[in-house]
Every structure is written in C-alpha cells, then in structure tokens.
Amino acid sequence: MPDQRPPVRVGVLISGRGSNMMSLVEQADGYQVVLVASDRPDAAGLNWAADRGIPTFALSPKEIGKPAYEAAVLDRLTKHGAQVVALAGYMRLLSSGFIDAYRGNIVNIHPSLLPLYKGLDTHARAIAAGDAQAGCSVHLVTEELDAGEVLGQAHVPVEPGDTPDSLAARVLAAEHDLYPRILSEFCRR
C-alpha cells in the first residue's frame, strides 16, 4: 500500500554553495524542504532556494552572538513547522540547546567514511593515508563533532593521481545521491 503519510517537513541549514541542499530539494521523496537557512547571508544556495519559492532565512551569528542567532534560527524552523533539520555544508557547531530542541532529528552529511576523518580536510587525509576507498556518510548530529549514529554511507574509489579536489568531486557526486536517499528513509522510519 502506498505511504499515505504527509511529507515530513525538513529545514535545511547551509553555509555556502548548497549543492547538497539542491539535491535534497530536487530528489525530495517522503519529505518536503520547508526552509533553507544560512549563517552566511551571502551563501549562494539561498538565491537558488528563493528562486524555487522555498522560504529562506539568513543571519550571521557575528552580528548578534551565537545564542541569539540559534534562537532566531530555531524560531524560524518552528514557524515553518520543521520536524527534521538537515545540515548540508553547514560549517558551525550547534549548541546543546539547539540540539535538544531537535534531538534525534538532526542529520548531517560528512565527506568521509566515518568514523574515519572527522572534521576538515577529509580528502587530503584519505589520500595521504593511501586509502583505496573514500566516500561519504549521513549521520545523526550530537554534541560531538561528526560522531552521531551513521545512517548510511556511499563508497567511491580513490584513483591513482587523485588530488584532494578530484577526490572531492567524486565524493560530492556520491553525496548528491546518498543524502536524499537516506533522508527519505529516515523520514519514513
């Protein structure tokens, strides 16, 4: 029998380009992106979302401090009825207070095969280690950086002569397939 439940309302947080957010919007199945918010008012993804009629919100924590910034984002998520928060290239650590408001319902995509290479420079570290495989992980967000339960992973090969940029491009293509698929499964759980 087809799933009759209404789509789960998802708020997406970005900091820049927003290509993962775009793939979440374009491949939405079982969920609906109801808000795209950014800590950087110049994030390129905001215009893309606004052009598609998706509500956007931008505020820099530099202007008002992290607590007030997070309160404003939470307020906006609530106003749009977001049930799940998807981080997509969002470059800030969330406070416990924010995480508590959506505990168990915040997901992120990270460009490594977690638990390997938490944090930044994942591709350079995979190449330096001589790994044959790289990839990406969708995981639950907790207070600990890139350490929450892994919900799904995709593997790509590391090719001879790969640079961090060439590997990043291969992993990014895998991210664009993995994230919507896992978010869809997560929202149907």
Ligand code: GRF
């Ligand atoms: C992606 O590789 C994501 O995994 C990482 O930062 C990059 C963001 O790219 N956290 P985009 O903004 O989604 O294009």
